[in-house]
Amino acid sequence: xxxxxxxxxxxxxxxxxxxxxxxxxxxxxxxxxxxxxxxxxxxxxxxxxxxxxxxxxxxxxxxxxxxxxxxxxxxxxxxxxxxxxxxxxxxxxxxxxxxxxxxxxxxxxxxxxxxxxxxxxxxxxxxxxxxxxxxxxxxxxxxxxxxxxxxxxxxxxxxxxxxxxxxxxxxxxxxxxxxxxxxxxxxxxxxxxxxxxxxxxxxxxxxxxxxxxxxxxxxxxxxxxxxxxxxxxxxxxxxxxxxxxxxxxxxxxxxxxxxxxxxxxxxxxxxxxxxxxxxxxxxxxxxxxxxxxxxxxxxxxxxxxxxxxxxxxxxxxxxxxxxxxxxxxxxxxxxxxxxxxxxxxxxxxxxxxxxx
Amino acid sequence: xxxxxxxxxxxxxxxxxxxxxxxxxxxxxxxxxxxxxxxxxxxxxxxxxxxxxxxxxxxxxxxxxxxxxxxxxxxxxxxxxxxxxxxxxxxxxxxxxxxxxxxxxxxxxxxxxxxxxxxxxxxxxxxxxxxxxxxxxxxxxxxxxxxxxxxxxxxxxxxxxxxxxxxxxxxxxxxxxxxxxxxxxxxxxxxxxxxxxxxxxxxxxxxxxxxxxxxxxxxxxxxxxxxxxxxxxxxxxxxxxxxxxxxxxxxxxxxxxxxxxxxxxxxxxxxxxxxxxxxxxxxxxxxxxxxxxxxxxxxxxxxxxxxxxxxxxxxxxxxxxxxx
Ligand SMILES: Cc1ncc(C[n+]2csc(CCOP(=O)(O)OP(=O)(O)O)c2C)c(N)n1
Ligand SMILES: [Mg+2]
Numbered sequence: 119x120x121x122x123x124x125x126x127x128x129x130x131x132x133x134x135x136x137x138x139x140x141x142x143x144x145x146x147x148x149x150x151x152x153x154x155x156x157x158x159x160x161x162x163x164x165x166x167x168x169x170x171x172x173x174x175x176x177x178x179x180x181x182x183x184x185x186x187x188x189x190x191x192x193x194x195x196x197x198x199x200x201x202x203x204x205x206x207x208x209x210x211x212x213x214x215x216x217x218x219x220x221x222x223x224x225x226x227x228x229x230x231x232x233x234x235x236x237x238x239x240x241x242x243x244x245x246x247x248x249x250x251x252x253x254x255x256x257x258x259x260x261x262x263x264x265x266x267x268x269x270x271x272x273x274x275x276x277x278x279x280x281x282x283x284x285x286x287x288x289x290x291x292x293x294x295x296x297x298x299x300x301x302x303x304x305x306x307x308x309x310x311x312x313x314x315x316x317x318x319x320x321x322x323x324x325x326x327x328x329x330x331x332x333x334x335x336x337x338x339x340x341x342x343x344x345x346x347x348x349x350x351x352x353x354x355x356x357x358x359x360x361x362x363x364x365x366x367x368x369x370x371x372x373x374x375x376x377x378x379x380x381x382x383x384x385x386x387x388x389x390x391x392x393x394x395x396x397x398x399x400x401x402x403x404x405x406x407x408x409x410x411x412x413x414x415x416x417x418x419x420x421x422x423x424x425x426x427x428x429x430x431x432x433x434x435x436x437x438x439x440x441x442x443x444x445x446x447x448x449x450x451x452x453x454x455x456x457x458x459x460x461x462x463x464x465x466x467x468x469x470x471x472x473x474x
Numbered sequence: 475x476x477x478x479x480x481x482x483x484x485x486x487x488x489x490x491x492x493x494x495x496x497x498x499x500x501x502x503x504x505x506x507x508x509x510x511x512x513x514x515x516x517x518x519x520x521x522x523x524x525x526x527x528x529x530x531x532x533x534x535x536x537x538x539x540x541x542x543x544x545x546x547x548x549x550x551x552x553x554x555x556x557x558x559x560x561x562x563x564x565x566x567x568x569x570x571x572x573x574x575x576x577x578x579x580x581x582x583x584x585x586x587x588x589x590x591x592x593x594x595x596x597x598x599x600x601x602x603x604x605x606x607x608x609x610x611x612x613x614x615x616x617x618x619x620x621x622x623x624x625x626x627x628x629x630x631x632x633x634x635x636x637x638x639x640x641x642x643x644x645x646x647x648x649x650x651x652x653x654x655x656x657x658x659x660x661x662x663x664x665x666x667x668x669x670x671x672x673x674x675x676x677x678x679x680x681x682x683x684x685x686x687x688x689x690x691x692x693x694x695x696x697x698x699x700x701x702x703x704x705x706x707x708x709x710x711x712x713x714x715x716x717x718x719x720x721x722x723x724x725x726x727x728x729x730x731x732x733x734x735x736x737x738x739x740x741x742x743x744x745x746x747x748x749x750x751x752x753x754x755x756x757x758x759x760x761x762x763x764x765x766x767x768x769x770x771x772x773x774x775x776x777x778x779x780x781x782x783x784x785x786x787x788x789x790x791x792x793x794x795x796x797x798x
Contacts, residue, residue, distance in 0.1 A: 207547070241580035250579040257546060258579065262570045268536045269571060272543020272551075279499070279525070279549060286543070299566075302533035306540065309531060463581035464615055466639030472615070473715040473749075474667065 126331050133328050135404035138356060138386070138411040145359045146423055158200050158358045159421060159431065162192040162414050163438045165216040168225060171442050172215070172232055176393055180450070181232050185246040188216035190356075190388035193413035194319050195220040197361035198287055201369055207257045207277075207286040209270040212247035214259030217289055221254040225445035230452050237452035241459055257286075264299030266290070267316060271307050274314035274372075285313040285372040293324020295338040304346045304380065313372035315365075316380045319355060325391045326399050339382035348380045355383030356413040359420070385413075475658055481651040483625035484514035484590070487632030488552060490661060492522050495550060498636055499526040501537055502554025511556055512592055512651050534564035538589065542572050545587040550636060558593040558607045558645060565610075572641045573616030588635045588642045593621065594685055594735055595783050596649035601771035604779075606735040608683070609742050611643045612712045618666055619712040621645040623687035625655040627710060630664025638666060647684040667714030671723065675705035678793060679723040681746060682733040683709045686784060690733050693789035702797055712742050720746060721754050728759040731793055733784050734766040741766050765792050 128134075169189045175181045188195065195210075199220025202208070210217035218228060223239065231238030232246055239251050247261040257273060260266035270288035277284035294300055295318060307314050318339035322329055335341035340350045351368075354360040361383055368379035386408035390397035397405075418431060464470040478486065492498045500518060502510075506529040509516030519527045530537050534555060541553035555561055561568060568589070575583040595604035611619045618640050622628045628646070635642035672687065673694050682690035687708045694704040705723050709716070724730050730750050732743025747762040765784045773779055 240578060240582075243580050244578040248578045250582055252579070252582045257543075258575070258583070260571070262566050265535070265539060265566055265571050268539020268567065269543040269546070270539075271536065272540040272545070273547045274543070275540050276544040276547040276549045279544070299535045299539070302531070302536035303539065305531055306533055306536040310528075459580075464577050465618075466576070466584065466586075468581065470615070472713050474718045 131399035133330065133401065135401040135407065136322055137404065137407045138384070139354055141357060141411070141416055142354065142360065145357060146420060148359045148363055150359055150362060152424070154200060155359070155421060155424070156426070156434070158196050158362065159417055160434050160438065161196045161199060161220055162358060162417060163435050164225070165192040165196065165219050166414055167438050167442045168219060168228065169215060171446060175232070175446070181246070182234060183245055184392050185232070186213040186392045187389055188213055190408065190412065191319055191321060191385045192216055193358040193417070194317065194355045194361050194383045194385060195289065197358045198317065198365045201362055201365040202255070202287065203284070204255060206255050206284050207270065207273040208255055209257055209266040209273070209286065209288040210259045211266070211290055212259060212261040213291070214249050214289070215246070218249040218251065218256050218259065221251065221256040223249070223251040223254045223256055225441060226448045227251070229445045229449035233449045234454065235449055235452035236455040236459070237449060242455040243459065263294050264290070264297035267303035268299055268306070270314050271303055271312055274307070274312035275310065277313055283313070283373045285315065285369055287315045287317060289317045289319060291324060292318060292320040292322065292329040292338045294318070295342060296333060304348070307378040308346050308348065311375070311377040314378045315368045315372060316378065318380070318382045319385055320382050321385050321387050323387070323391070323400070326395065328399070337382055339380055343380045346380070348378065351379065351381045353381060353383050355385030356411050356416060358413060358417055475656050477654050478625045478657040479651065480625045480628055480646070480653045480655070481512060481514045483628035483657060484632070484646060485517055487629035488515065488518060489521060490629065491633055491636040492518070492526060497548065497550045498552060499528065499549065500552045500554070501528045501530050501541065503530055503532055503556050505529060505554050510554070512648060514646065514651060515554070534560055535567055538564050538567040538572065541587045541589070542567065542575070542585055545585045546575070546583050550586050552588045552590060552636065555589060555591040557603050558591040559602050559605050561591065561607055561610065568617070568643070569614050573614045577616060584639055585641045586639045588632070588644050590644040590646060592648040593645040594647045594649060595772050595779060596685060598774050598776055598779060600774035604772040606767070608645050608712055609736045609740060612742055612745070613740070616641070617713060618642040619645070620666060620710065621647070621684040621712065622710060623647070623650065623684050623708050625653070626657045626662065627664065629657065629662040631666070631710065633663040634666050637663070642666070645684065649685050653688070666711045667716055669710055669716035669719040670708045671705060671719065672708045673704070673706040675703040675727065677703045677727055678729040678731060678797065679705050679707060679720070679727045680731045680733060680789070680793065681707045681709055681720055681743070683712070683742065684735065686733040686735055689784065689786045690789055692786045693793065696786070696790045697793055700794055702794065704793065709742070717746070717749055721750065724750055724754050725757045728757055729797070730758065730762045732762070732764045733789055734764060735783055736767065738764070738766040738769045760796060763792065763796055765789055
């Protein structure tokens with residue numbers, strides 16, 4: 119800082135690397151059932167393989183528009199998806215493929231949507247950035263930074279008003295902590311003691327800018343928690359068990375009427391921000407260290423240490439690969455939406471009529 | 475029948491719906507304890523309690539986001555944006571979220587909510603508290619847009635809005651709050667998308683909205699003294715738009731005037747003029763004439779503000795001159 123004006127003390131892309139923490143060895147002993155762990159392994163594999171396939175399909179020109187991959191960040195959505203109850207609510211961002219799959223939304227509908235087919239879960243009208251499946255509690259993927267934090271509050275409000283014990287979870291990035299809606303949403307949630315959990319997936323970058331260069335505090339979510347009377351929570355976002363424990367604690371608290379939580383989950387993107395971005399603004403040492411701490415590799419090691427045999431894990435991966443292939447074939451074989459679809463569901467009568 | 479102010483009609487309309495349906499609740503800044511900055515929600519807190527009538531922080535995005543999330547999950551919120559000018563700080567939630575959720579999810583999501591807001595000028599509040607923004611709302615597919623001009627319509631259209639499955643922006647006119655009108659006893663439920671012929675006439679059709687309706691009626695009274703029989707239509711609902719009533723009237727009178735409080739460019743009357751030009755051109759004996767606020771922000775000082783928003787005198791003059 120000089121003269122009160124923040125000076126960025128480095129060239130673009132040449133900041134000090136931010137390295138991942140080592141795996142916490144105590145997590146091997148975390149009270150998480152073996153079948154839950156195997157389910158989380160499978161879910162992470164599903165998300166990983168779906169995202170990799172989407173990337174391939176994008177390169178083939180079959181996925182159009184933009185897409186924001188969740189590669190490298192799978193543990194957070196997986197752990198929450200596993201800890202939530204089927205009737206709970208998820209609100210995600212444009213980087214929401216993983217959060218959607220983690221609520222049990224079938225791959226076929228996801229691939230259909232990504233390929234712009236009528237078999238897509240949104241009939242081809244939403245696309246990559248808006249995956250939604252109300253019947254799975256996936257209340258939407260939102261592409262304007264910040265808005266969905268306030269909408270998650272509304273779902274939590276509704277749960278409380280109706281006297282259910284459902285909870286709502288909103289996922290968002292580090293960059294999102296700098297928009298007003300984040301701050302409005304947190305204050306609002308605390309004031310009305312809403313059963314909502316705000317999960318900041320801190321992947322160290324907002325688009326192409328290091329979050330530290332544009333944020334007043336080092337931990338963009340956790341360092342703001344105190345301003346709203348909330349606990350400061352940071353979790354290893356590349357370890358599904360670590361996230362699962364925090365998720366379960368926050369969900370239980372919200373369900374029991376204990377109000378909102380704000381969790382900062384530290385993680386990293388394998389690739390760039392979106393389809394076209396090679397992510398070159400990141401120091402190589404940083405990329406290497408985080409690739410080394412990949413959440414799935416980390417989990418694989420843990421499961422082996424806990425006595426699961428390699429064959430079981432390979433079997434899970436192979437099975438996922440088969441299902442991914444089937445889903446892709448299904449999507450490719452699905453028709454494109456009929457042109458009338460553009461004119462449906464603007465209004466509740468199913469149509470687009472605005473005059474008589 | 476009883477005489478009721480437009481302001482008290484707001485509270486009565488909301489109470490009617492809250493009594494009927496437990497899913498309806500009201501949130502906004504100062505709406506509960508204080509009864510609203512325009513006193514339009516007085517008594518609701520006492521009647522329905524703090525669980526259903528809720529004061530919020532000054533967080534327009536959080537208010538509308540909460541209303542949306544609640545509407546998506548089975549409730550029927552009424553949210554207040556104190557002055558319609560403040561839509562500018564939460565327009566994302568209205569335009570990108572509320573208006574598009576049903577479409578983008580191909581019908582998976584319902585967003586049955588009402589956002590009520592004090593709209594319009596005439597109160598000397600200056601350019602940030604006087605705008606008529608109904609045309610902003612009208613430009614967004616997925617929203618419904620309502621603006622009543624009488625106490626009875628406030629209640630009936632409020633009921634229709636709350637019962638509608640789509641999001642409705644409900645514009646109350648801040649200068650009409652003190653206006654009084656006869657209101658029938660008992661439940662009142664109206665219909666969206668129905669314009670009202672509020673004065674019958676044969677020589678000219680004057681289409682007006684909200685505060686422009688009483689002004690158009692008074693101008694029509696004066697025109698009658700000049701021997702001109704003007705039909706006045708209260709549009710009431712911009713989306714859905716009752717073009718049938720307007721086209722029917724133009725077929726009869728062959729002349730169309732719109733009286734709009736919004737700044738001129740892309741005001742709601744431009745859309746009506748375009749529809750009439752497309753579909754009723756051969757019915758017309760003269761060009762369509764739009765009587766609007768000029769394309770300027772609103773000034774505060776009384777003579778300036780009165781000179782900008784269409785007045786009775788101006789409506790009377792412009793119609794009369796063009797008919798001579
Ligand atoms: C209001 C708004 N401003 C800017 C954008 C463009 N934008 C899309 S994603 C993004 C970066 C968000 O970063 P972060 O919150 O860290 O999420 P991440 O992409 O890293 O998951 C930006 C600036 C937007 N979508 N909405
Ligand atoms: Mg980020």
